[in-house]
Amino acid sequence: MKKTIFSIVLGTGLLLNTGQVSALETEKSIHPDSELYDTSRVMEEIEYNLTDSLSDKAILQDQYASERLKESEAALENGDSETAEELLEEAQISTEKSAVDLEEAEVSGEEISEETEKSLAESLAKKIAELELLLTREDIPESAKIGISSVLKHVEIISKRAEERMNLQEQLVNADLTEEEYKNEMKSLNEQFKEESELNRSEAKSKRNELKTLRKETKEERKNSKKQTTVNSDETLPINEEIQEVEREIEENDDFESTDNFEEKISKESEELIEHEEKAAEQNKKQAEKAIERAKKEQEKKERKEQEKVEKSNHKSLDKTEDQEQDAEDLED
Amino acid sequence: MSFKKRLASFLLSIGMVAFAGCNDNTTTQQTVEVKPISIQEVDKPAPLYENEAINLLVTQSGDWQVDTEARSYNLEVTLHTQQLHAIISTVSTTQNFAGVKQELLSSVGDVEILSENDEQFSFQSKLKSPVRTDVFIKESKDANYHLVIVFMSPVSEYDRNQPEMKDLLNHIHFD
Incomplete structure (x- = not known):
């Protein structure tokens, strides 16, 4: 029976993998921007706390994980990658809680219906398919993709563990294992799972941090290069404004672009800016040369005028002395 | 005018002034004492929750906390009170009953x-140990928001909790 369930899981997974339309897209969910979103989250918490049955708790957590995935997809559609990443993380936590609750239900001897196991297994397969489909999308930012692969990896671990748990149960039923051996095996399986999921989480976290620092560094480099190339003249003011505009644009689009596109855009824009600045510098040079020429010409004009003045005054004084001499001669006569 | 008459009129005027002064004091005291005490103030239970910014008041009822x-x-x-939980949320007046129902x-x-009617709907989860949820929507002409009250x-435990639900609903005041 359990093998049947597992084959259903695999089968469903394969079927869903081939599907082009997202399963989650077709289902309705409350949008994270809705006025009633917080109320719905509080309702989830209360419902979970009021539920006594551990297998019911597992079903609820699985349901919440599916909700978070739908919501994160909605956030991605809106270009809000930060919220999408947070929701993905919550989806991962809920998937983990679901697995833990189911395990506790089994250990505590709670009767778990075949229907419950089947629906949970199907739901896991559906999530794997949905996450794989999300990863193929090109419009999703790199950091969100890291989150998605982390959740995917985690769900795969849970799925694998469910398979191993089923094998152990089968061995217990067939008397291949004693009850004590079964418990010990289950315990080591849980520990292994915890280690794997912690490792997975920390890997995802460090990748995200790396991405963040890379973004910061690129921004700082851009700012520094801008400062160096900025020339304090009126001609460069429009360029500075353009730089600021580009920076603003980059900041706005920061979350929506993958790092590759982001870097490409930065290099293109910086090339364009350098070209602009070079042109402006050439223009400045030409204008300065013209100004110098103009100044030289004016100087020459001035000099010429002064010379003319001097010459005129010399002529006048010569005329005067000649007249005086003439007068003196006339008197003598 | 004789001295006696002058004295009598003088004493009479002092007496009048003193009487007027005393009378005035009495009036002031009476004003303070006669300050009307509202019957509502005496009967109104202590607030369980109050938000003056939006004029929302939930008065003490049962064991609600x-x-x-x-x-x-x-x-x-x-x-909450024992196994019954409540959420009081405000939504904008643009939200109507159908919208709230659809979103939740x-x-x-x-x-x-x-069940469902014009201002309330109820549902329960399809689990081994199901949880029942009752949602009420309260509108006020004066308030610039609607109230959504959710009981879970x-x-x-539902039958035992019903009186507590009604009790809390009657203790929510807003305008």
Whole structure:
């Protein structure tokens, strides 16, 4: 029976993998921007706390994980990658809680219906398919993709563990294992799972941090290069404004672009800016040369005028002395 | 005028002034004492939760206790008494009953609708130990928001909790 369930899981997974339309897209969910979103989250918490049955708790957590995935997809559609990443993380936590609750239900001897196991297994397969489909999308930012692969990896671990748990149960039923051996095996399986999921989480976290620092560094480099190339003249003011505009644009689009596109855009824009600045510098040079020429010409004009003045005054004084001499001669006569 | 007559008129005038002064004091005291005491003030129970900014008042009733108060897009207060939990949320007046119902139902997964009318709907989860949810929407002509009141309890406890639900609903005042 359990093998049947597992084959259903695999089968469903394969079927869903081939599907082009997202399963989650077709289902309705409350949008994270809705006025009633917080109320719905509080309702989830209360419902979970009021539920006594551990297998019911597992079903609820699985349901919440599916909700978070739908919501994160909605956030991605809106270009809000930060919220999408947070929701993905919550989806991962809920998937983990679901697995833990189911395990506790089994250990505590709670009767778990075949229907419950089947629906949970199907739901896991559906999530794997949905996450794989999300990863193929090109419009999703790199950091969100890291989150998605982390959740995917985690769900795969849970799925694998469910398979191993089923094998152990089968061995217990067939008397291949004693009850004590079964418990010990289950315990080591849980520990292994915890280690794997912690490792997975920390890997995802460090990748995200790396991405963040890379973004910061690129921004700082851009700012520094801008400062160096900025020339304090009126001609460069429009360029500075353009730089600021580009920076603003980059900041706005920061979350929506993958790092590759982001870097490409930065290099293109910086090339364009350098070209602009070079042109402006050439223009400045030409204008300065013209100004110098103009100044030289004016100087020459001035000099010429002064010379003319001097010459005129010399002529006048010569005329005067000649007249005086003439007068003196006339008197003598 | 004789001295006696002058003295008598003088004493009479002093007496008049003294009487007028005493009379004035008495009036002031009476004003203080006669300050009207509202019957409502005497009967009104202590507030369990009060938000003056939006004129929302929940008065003490039964064993209800306030758990949390959150303000993000809207106000959200959670309360409980034993196994019964309540959420009081504010929504804008642009939200109508149909909208609230649609949004809340889309967030709860697979449920069974139990009842619905113009201002209330109820549903329960399809689990081994189901939880029942009752949602009420209260509108006021004077307030610039609607109230959404959600009650949640295990189905097994529902009948016992019904009076507590009604009690709290009657103790919520807003305008």
